[in-house]
Amino acid sequence: xxxxxxxxxxxxxxxxxxxxxxxxxxxxxxxxxxxxxxxxxxxxxxxxxxxxxxxxxxxxxxxxxxxxxxxxxxxxxxxxxxxxxxxxxxxxxxxxxxxxxxxxxxxxxxxxxxxxxxxxxxxxxxxxxxxxxxxxxxxxxxxxxxxxxxxxxxxxxxxxxxxxxx
Amino acid sequence: xxxxxxxxxxxxxxxxxxxxxxxxxxxxxxxxxxxxxxxxxxxxxxxxxxxxxxxxxxxxxxxxxxxxxxxxxxxxxxxxxxxxxxxxxxxxxxxxxxxxxxxxxxxxxxxxxxxxxxxxxxxxxxxxxxxxxxxxxxxxxxxxxxxxxxxxxxxxxxxxxxxxxxxxxxxxxxxxxxxxxxxxxxxxxxxxxxxxxxxxxxxxxxxxxxxxxxxxxxxxxxxxxxxxxxxxxxxxxxxxxxxxxxxxxxxxxxxxxxxxxxxxxxxxxxxxxxxxxxxxxxxxxxxxxxxxxxxxxxxxxxxxxxxxxxxxxxxxxxxxxxxxxxxxxxxxxxxxxxxxxxxxxxxxxxxxxxxxxxxxxxxxxxxxx
Amino acid sequence: xxxxxxxxxxxxxxxxxxxxxxxxxxxxxxxxxxxxxxxxxxxxxxxxxxxxxxxxxxxxxxxxxxxxxxxxxxxxxxxxxxxxxxxxxxxxxxxxxxxxxxxx
Numbered sequence: 001x002x003x004x005x006x007x008x009x010x011x012x013x014x015x016x017x018x019x020x021x022x023x024x025x026x027x028x029x030x031x032x033x034x035x036x037x038x039x040x041x042x043x044x045x046x047x048x049x050x051x052x053x054x055x056x057x058x059x060x061x062x063x064x065x066x067x068x069x070x071x072x073x074x075x076x077x078x079x080x081x082x083x084x085x086x087x088x089x090x091x092x093x094x095x096x097x098x099x100x101x102x103x104x105x106x107x108x109x110x111x112x113x114x115x116x117x118x119x120x121x122x123x124x125x126x127x128x129x130x131x132x133x134x135x136x137x138x139x140x141x142x143x144x145x146x147x148x149x150x151x152x153x154x155x156x157x158x159x160x161x162x163x164x165x166x
Numbered sequence: 167x168x169x170x171x172x173x174x175x176x177x178x179x180x181x182x183x184x185x186x187x188x189x190x191x192x193x194x195x196x197x198x199x200x201x202x203x204x205x206x207x208x209x210x211x212x213x214x215x216x217x218x219x220x221x222x223x224x225x226x227x228x229x230x231x232x233x234x235x236x237x238x239x240x241x242x243x244x245x246x247x248x249x250x251x252x253x254x255x256x257x258x259x260x261x262x263x264x265x266x267x268x269x270x271x272x273x274x275x276x277x278x279x280x281x282x283x284x285x286x287x288x289x290x291x292x293x294x295x296x297x298x299x300x301x302x303x304x305x306x307x308x309x310x311x312x313x314x315x316x317x318x319x320x321x322x323x324x325x326x327x328x329x330x331x332x333x334x335x336x337x338x339x340x341x342x343x344x345x346x347x348x349x350x351x352x353x354x355x356x357x358x359x360x361x362x363x364x365x366x367x368x369x370x371x372x373x374x375x376x377x378x379x380x381x382x383x384x385x386x387x388x389x390x391x392x393x394x395x396x397x398x399x400x401x402x403x404x405x406x407x408x409x410x411x412x413x414x415x416x417x418x419x420x421x422x423x424x425x426x427x428x429x430x431x432x433x434x435x436x437x438x439x440x441x442x443x444x445x446x447x448x449x450x451x452x453x454x455x456x457x458x459x460x461x462x463x464x465x466x467x468x469x470x471x472x473x474x475x476x477x478x479x480x481x482x483x484x485x486x487x488x489x490x491x492x493x494x495x496x497x498x499x500x501x502x503x504x505x506x507x508x509x510x511x512x513x514x515x516x517x518x519x520x521x522x523x524x525x526x527x528x529x530x531x532x533x534x535x
Numbered sequence: 536x537x538x539x540x541x542x543x544x545x546x547x548x549x550x551x552x553x554x555x556x557x558x559x560x561x562x563x564x565x566x567x568x569x570x571x572x573x574x575x576x577x578x579x580x581x582x583x584x585x586x587x588x589x590x591x592x593x594x595x596x597x598x599x600x601x602x603x604x605x606x607x608x609x610x611x612x613x614x615x616x617x618x619x620x621x622x623x624x625x626x627x628x629x630x631x632x633x634x635x636x637x638x639x
Binding site: 042055063073088100 | 538544553597603618
């Protein structure tokens with residue numbers, strides 16, 4: 001378990017770093033796919049198999065393809081090496097992010113005691129339990145999400161087609 | 167972990183056996199396609215290729231030669247030994263990755279596909295590499311990765327026709343994934359009606375179909391799903407990505423030799439796996455009759471196991487034959503027709519189908535409170 | 536050493552920061568969307584980790600909230616990439632620094 005965690009964590013960090021550091025956008029999207037799959041592995045380690053499969057289905061199966069699609073329609077295969085990588089004021093952005101990381105990490109590292117045993121050992125969450133909980137206490141949320149997805153679908157179609165109508 | 171070394175070896179051996187079986191079937195499917203096409207077009211098909219020693223055996227050898235059984239060997243050798251051209255203008259890394267990426271999903275899906283049963287002491291257990299609770303979700307997750315092979319090949323080739331093929335394939339596969347997912351929801355609603363606790367497990371779904379096959383209870387779902395797998399496997403009439411009269415050969419135009427062979431084998435592996443999934447979901451897996459009769463049921467022991475595998479394979483191959491039959495019967499759609507069919511026909515029909523079966527199943531369920 | 540909740544929290548904090556750095560410093564519009572996805576995923580990891588080590592996992596709060604987040608993230612990605620296409624058709628660039636005019 002420990003080894004698996006460190007391997008997955010290393011792949012996730014590597015994928016994320018490569019995604020933001022690589023100049024070629026297609027390489028960046030493929031590294032983020034690596035990151036997504038490492039997270040799916042971590043979800044399996046945390047006994048959330050259903051979420052892991054949904055992660056693969058939604059992120060690697062759909063979002064990744066959408067990103068590649070958008071890149072294929074907007075950039076050339078070889079990329080454009082002369083284009084600038086960083087935005088203006090990137091130093092400020094880096095500074096703010098670094099400060100935030102420090103704010104996250106200091107309490108986590110200084111705190112010596114941490115929860116290590118899981119209550120999940122005597123309870124295996126099944127898809128059925130998930131579905132029943134989803135349909136009973138969270139029914140309103142499911143409705144809102146369904147509405148949001150429909151609105152998003154229509155908005156995406158409108159945004160993409162109005163541009164081509166010009 | 168509690169796993170012994172012998173267990174791990176046994177798992178690897180089983181996995182290798184299934185993978186080898188799938189790959190040999192996909193090679194034979196290529197031969198079957200040629201034979202079926204020649205049969206439909208009133209030709210003879212491959213019947214000359216022979217091996218030096220085997221072909222000389224009096225009746226057996228000539229019979230095998232006439233059946234064209236040595237043809238896959240010759241095809242495979244040809245693809246292996248030919249020069250492997252890599253054009254200068256391609257992106258090398260992704261160009262090599264693409265054929266592999268198109269082969270992986272087909273082999274991975276087989277892991278959760280139950281292909282037989284073992285009955286011991288009256289209790290049936292599945293013959294499957296991994297009996298997942300979320301089997302069908304796993305299949306959807308992995309099959310959605312299949313598009314990467316084509317999109318990569320089209321993009322990395324860095325030339326017009328492959329690029330168009332790649333774009334077309336990804337748009338087509340995303341569109342038909344929706345109706346594919348929606349079309350099988352009624353099946354799992356049916357299998358999870360009160361009194362039946364199937365979950366999303368494929369083995370339990372097959373056992374649930376012992377009374378009546380899915381295709382009889384919900385033929386419309388089966389039709390929608392079948393059309394969707396035609397689109398997902400890029401078979402004619404949906405073979406937009408490689409429509410040879412418009413795009414040369416589509417996404418694999420720049421490929422030759424062994425890499426082309428991988429694409430080719432992957433296509434047939436996808437067809438076989440898709441037919442297997444269809445068999446499990448709608449054709450009752452290894453249950454011999456569409457409607458249950460106590461007179462004909464599989465016996466216990468190894469005979470029953472072999473029979474169940476045999477029945478499953480026969481059904482799968484019949485679906486594969488249907489794939490080929492359609493290919494040599496129907497002409498190709500135009501691209502806008504495919505998108506129109508996917509979004510304005512298949513998707514609404516799948517939704518209507520879902521609502522309809524929700525109502526039917528609710529009416530069938532006895533009110534308890 | 537045993538893996539504790541803090542390990543997951545530190546990992547998720549690092550991943551979130553990487554995403555934030557990317558979103559604040561890169562100028563390619565698709566990379567910015569990628570960074571948003573990285574940040575959302577880091578948050579999901581937090582949710583699942585808290586659920587796993589939390590006192591009452593039988594309530595399934597973690598997976599449910601993650602499911603909702605994934606649904607929202609998928610909408611965001613689809614809409615965002617549609618906007619990318621619209622911007623590209625209008626401005627002929629994917630460089631956010633050059634997308635400055637509100638009018639023609």
